[in-house]
Amino acid sequence: MDMRNTLRFLHRGQVRSLANVDPTQTVLRFLRETDGLTGTKEGCAEGDCGACTVVVGRLQGERVEYRALNSCIMFLPTLDGCHLLTVEDLRAPDDALHPVQQAMVDQHGSQCGFCTPGFVMSLFAAYHSDLPPERQPLADALAGNLCRCTGYRPILDAGIAALSDKQPDQLAQDQSEVIRQLREIAPTDGLALENAGKHFFAPATSDELAALLSDHPDAQILAGGTDVGLWVTKEHRRLDTVIYLGNVRDLQTVTETPDAFEIGTMVTYTDAFDTLATAFPDMGELLRRLGGLQVRNAGTIGGNIANASPIGDTPPPLLALGATLVLRHGPDRRTLPLEDYFKSYRQTALAPGEFIEGIHIPKLGPHDELRVYKISKRFDQDISAVCAAFWLRKSGQKIEDVRIGFGGMAAIPKRAHQTEQLLRGAAWNEATMERALPALDRDFSPLTDFRSSAEYRRVIARNLLRKFFVETTTSSPARVLEYA
Numbered sequence: 001m002d003m004r005n006t007l008r009f010l011h012r013g014q015v016r017s018l019a020n021v022d023p024t025q026t027v028l029r030f031l032r033e034t035d036g037l038t039g040t041k042e043g044c045a046e047g048d049c050g051a052c053t054v055v056v057g058r059l060q061g062e063r064v065e066y067r068a069l070n071s072c073i074m075f076l077p078t079l080d081g082c083h084l085l086t087v088e089d090l091r092a093p094d095d096a097l098h099p100v101q102q103a104m105v106d107q108h109g110s111q112c113g114f115c116t117p118g119f120v121m122s123l124f125a126a127y128h129s130d131l132p133p134e135r136q137p138l139a140d141a142l143a144g145n146l147c148r149c150t151g152y153r154p155i156l157d158a159g160i161a162a163l164s165d166k167q168p169d170q171l172a173q174d175q176s177e178v179i180r181q182l183r184e185i186a187p188t189d190g191l192a193l194e195n196a197g198k199h200f201f202a203p204a205t206s207d208e209l210a211a212l213l214s215d216h217p218d219a220q221i222l223a224g225g226t227d228v229g230l231w232v233t234k235e236h237r238r239l240d241t242v243i244y245l246g247n248v249r250d251l252q253t254v255t256e257t258p259d260a261f262e263i264g265t266m267v268t269y270t271d272a273f274d275t276l277a278t279a280f281p282d283m284g285e286l287l288r289r290l291g292g293l294q295v296r297n298a299g300t301i302g303g304n305i306a307n308a309s310p311i312g313d314t315p316p317p318l319l320a321l322g323a324t325l326v327l328r329h330g331p332d333r334r335t336l337p338l339e340d341y342f343k344s345y346r347q348t349a350l351a352p353g354e355f356i357e358g359i360h361i362p363k364l365g366p367h368d369e370l371r372v373y374k375i376s377k378r379f380d381q382d383i384s385a386v387c388a389a390f391w392l393r394k395s396g397q398k399i400e401d402v403r404i405g406f407g408g409m410a411a412i413p414k415r416a417h418q419t420e421q422l423l424r425g426a427a428w429n430e431a432t433m434e435r436a437l438p439a440l441d442r443d444f445s446p447l448t449d450f451r452s453s454a455e456y457r458r459v460i461a462r463n464l465l466r467k468f469f470v471e472t473t474t475s476s477p478a479r480v481l482e483y484a
């Protein structure tokens with residue numbers, strides 16, 4: 001197939017066309033080492049601290065959507081067709097500070113300043129969104145930016161001040177020209193780069209993707225890169241052939257049918273949020289705590305499943321909801337219940353050359369309940385020690401059906417089949433719940449690791465079943481505690 005061999009993106013008013021780039025060079029390294037733009041900082045190089053935050057615009061129909069992303073784990077070619085903005089771009093032509101920068105100065109939002117460019121860029125992305133100028137939404141938007149000097153109160157004050165009095169800034173004034181330039185470089189064709197024996201492909205359709213993967217079954221699939229990026233920056237792995245899904249528009253759709261949601265594999269957490277949080281409020285709470293906003297703006301549910309981590313957050317609720325996957329190999333598709341996807345530690349049912357195309361999530365029926373609990377050391381932006389999800393269908397006081405998904409309790413995300421069997425058909429009362437508790441020990445033999453001990457995990461699993469019982473039987477449906 002014919003593919004373009006030049007990466008194109010918009011940066012500082014110019015279309016950059018680059019043919020000979022290292023496909024796994026990060027945007028951060030490119031900015032600092034190639035372009036000498038050192039305003040963007042490196043703190044952790046693993047997506048945790050937000051010091052490297054840049055803002056990336058993508059054309060969505062008639063407008064450009066601007067989002068904060070971590071440049072430290074983002075490979076340069078993933079900018080294809082995008083508008084890149086860094087802290088250097090915020091100053092107006094008359095040298096005036098951008099309103100978010102001025103607010104940081106006025107509210108004393110910076111001390112050592114190392115984190116400051118990242119905060120400024122996250123605030124700048126918020127300035128170009130419809131985020132209300134309120135403390136909690138701003139705290140959520142800034143949870144992926146860490147500051148160890150100033151403290152967050154003045155930074156949040158700066159955000160509230162800037163977002164309360166938005167004026168059209170330089171970016172707003174330049175929008176029609178930006179849209180024109182982005183239309184010219186829209187990646188409607190495939191991209192194929194080669195550098196020093198490394199190959200990078202960015203197909204534009206899922207048919208092209210399927211054909212490429214059949215030709216290169218050993219290629220590394222790249223979606224949002226929030227796992228894969230770290231393999232390069234932290235583990236120094238060499239990825240010889242990368243196939244990127246980000247330009248495949250037909251994998252970025254969310255479709256609602258009368259009884260299910262069909263989520264394309266390349267739908268990011270941010271783009272799936274409204275649909276999932278409305279249909280499954282507990283899943284919304286879970287997603288709100290998955291990474292920081294920069295991670296949710298890049299990371300995908302498809303990537304979370306494919307990565308097959310035993311502590312990935314979306315598999316437990318998806319197992320509980322009875323989700324199925326659409327897997328594709330060349331022109332052939334098969335559907336697979338999610339629980340059959342996970343085989344053993346990090347081993348999955350995916351065949352070479354096959355990829356996840358979409359995720360089918362059944363809706364809740366009128367007598368169904370879904371509860372999801374994430375247990376982590378820190379509330380925001382932390383990996384789970386245990387994640388549990390309970391789906392219950394009641395008929396009167398009886399449990400007609402139940403599915404329980406756990407993460408962090410085994411080598412794979414796993415259903416609690418023995419516990420479910422004990423509950424199914426029984427009356428949903430305290431005696432049934434107490435009888436079911438020991439079955440959790442038969443379902444799971446958790447490990448001790450640096451997140452928690454095996455014993456802690458066992459106790460937590462039991463307590464979460466108790467919590468679920470209380471929450472689904474108390475007449476005022478209290479969320480008993482934030483933490484179990």
Ligand SMILES: Cc1cc2nc3c(=O)[nH]c(=O)nc-3n(C[C@H](O)[C@H](O)[C@H](O)COP(=O)(O)OP(=O)(O)OC[C@H]3O[C@@H](n4cnc5c(N)ncnc54)[C@H](O)[C@@H]3O)c2cc1C
Nearest residue numbers: 047221223224225226227228291300303304306312313356
């Ligand atoms: C700072 C930080 C915090 C995080 N916090 C959390 C957290 O709280 N909870 C959590 O669960 N995760 C967390 N993660 C992990 C990560 O964000 C998720 O696993 C994410 O969903 C991965 O999706 P991605 O699109 O970035 O995948 P990528 O990194 O692009 O890919 C991950 C894996 O999936 C494969 N893959 C991707 N798409 C497909 C496909 N369609 N078909 C076949 N294979 C595919 C890739 O080849 C790779 O093996 C965090 C990551 C970071 C950096």
Ligand code: FES
Nearest residue numbers: 043044045050072
């Ligand atoms: S350097 Fe810490 S998130 Fe990128």
Ligand code: FES
Nearest residue numbers: 111112147148149
């Ligand atoms: S001002 Fe120093 S880390 Fe934030």
